[in-house]
Amino acid sequence: MYKCYLTCPRGLEKLAKDEINHLSNDIQINKGGINFHTDKEGLYNINLRSRIGMHLLVELFEFNAKNESIIYSEVKKFNWDEHIDTNQTFIIKTRGNSETFQNKNFLTLKIKDAIVDQIKKNKLSRPSIDKNNPDIIISVYVSDNNFKVYIDSSGISLHKRGYRNKIHKAALNESLAAGLVMLSNWNRSDPFYDTMCGSGTIAIEAALMAYNIAPGLLRKHFGFQKWQDYDQILFNKLKDEQKSLINLDHKVKIFGYDSEFSNIVMALYSTKLLDLENYISFKKQRMEKFEPKYTKATLIINPPYGDRIGEQDTINALYKMIGDIFKNKCIDFNCFVFTANLDAVKHIGLRTNQKIVLKNGNLDSRLLNYPIQKGIYDKKN
Ligand SMILES: C[S@@+](CC[C@H](N)C(=O)[O-])C[C@H]1O[C@@H](n2cnc3c(N)ncnc32)[C@H](O)[C@@H]1O
Structure with a gap:
């Protein structure tokens, strides 16, 4: 043991x-x-x-x-x-x-x-x-x-799954991104959106879960493979077991959008490495233009925090836009915002159902839940 x-x-x-x-x-x-x-x-x-x-x-x-x-x-x-x-x-x-x-x-x-x-x-x-x-x-x-x-026994951290080459400057750690998807209680079948996806980490982790793909399958190496008691036959057997559990027939729609084309290129590169090109739809699109085809979806975004001096007004406007899109376009969605900018979230202007305290590296962060139901915001407008 x-x-x-x-x-x-x-x-x-x-x-x-x-x-x-x-x-x-x-x-x-x-x-x-x-x-x-x-x-x-x-x-x-x-x-x-x-x-x-x-x-x-x-x-x-x-x-x-x-x-x-x-x-x-x-x-x-x-x-x-x-x-x-x-x-x-x-x-x-x-x-x-x-x-x-x-x-x-x-x-x-x-x-x-x-x-x-x-x-x-x-x-x-x-x-x-x-x-x-x-x-x-x-x-x-x-x-x-x-x-x-x-x-x-892991060697380099397990969050390094092996599906990235370049890293978006604000990319989430993959383990944290997977945690956000789990905390959302997404049922892995309803449509899933990240409309500010950057290099696509949240949507990719959602896809790995939905298709039951073990996160370590793409890694080239684990620390225990250099140990004197390494059992290669056992490890190969366990890898084969995990491969046999992948279910690409599972029916689910996963979308990632970002305003920057260079970010979408990074996301697409990862889906290619994972052989998931046909299973996640990434495209360049500003959130302001979001017109979802589906209702009853889960949406998780990790908007910019605005770490430059003098940027707060622009960031506040961006968070206000997020609230407006949730209210007007995301009826029956379960929406989540993950951020470390706790002032900007006030500009979303909607009531949160739940605030989960997390750390993003050293940054105090929150995962905020906004379940959007038809009618509850009508009186305000
Ligand atoms: C913090 S980063 C997201 C990082 C991402 N979670 C990842 O792991 O790579 C925020 C992203 O929001 C995008 N963004 C900012 N304003 C946007 C808008 N109006 N519409 C869509 N995307 C936007 C930025 O281009 C950036 O990639």
Whole structure:
């Protein structure tokens, strides 16, 4: 059994838990992630299938230390050659907060020395550090004097599904975008719109869900594939299982529009990589011109936040337009706005049903729900 910690965007911990409930029965929610135990099959499956998770970390050991020499001796005690081969490269990522140990670079260096010295003791050569493309990633979380040492089974974050080449400057993290779709409770069959789609992340994540495509299927690599106990036959079997569950016959309409053609080009590139060109409709269109063919749809947008000085009036007008389009064109839609501009949302001018607090990186953000029903706004106009 592996003792695991799965990291995820802040605010989505409960969704991360619900997603893997059937793969572990002792899941505990923490800030920014969940703790649980699972076996090798569970570990591979979660890496392949979690839409919300970002790094699936396996705890190696834990210790308390009040100075650097104790850190060195505690880390050196561990049997590192079971995890890092002398011809492999590795990297150490140190995170967390500690009054005693404020210099993370120094900490990282101490831990690296202890690992290398321990491996060198029994071998003639030693593994080296590679900051760009390491075989093994060791993550250390410091909380005051407590240290938890993990090995990262995902490698690069799971939100990097592998369907992008260029990234829109304000693109959402794919795990967060998947979380927004889940929080909307979209039933995966009604029409789905993102009328400010940028590079298409929300619509693409919606499509992956609707067609039951595991988010990890396009990835070229996971961290555990470089581990000494890697079971390629098991992993291939699990991948085949996921491929067999894809259902492209499912009937659903998914649309993404944006005012900038260059963004639509990025979205189309992703659909091509995913072989979903015929399953999501992306086109250049301003939201002001939105004339939906369908009612009873779900719409999620992530409008610009307006981070430039002097831009607030333009942004307020944009949010007012969003409210007007919702009210006039989106009858019977379940509409959502995801934004970090909490002043601008007041200009939408409609009552929200629900405000969900989330983080977009470091930005305090909200997912706001506007269920639009015929008649309720008629009196105002
Ligand atoms: C924050 S970005 C969306 C990023 C997107 N969620 C992604 O992951 O790539 C906001 C997008 O709204 C688009 N936009 C701004 N005004 C618009 C309008 N009036 N109609 C349609 N799109 C608009 C911008 O071009 C930009 O791509």
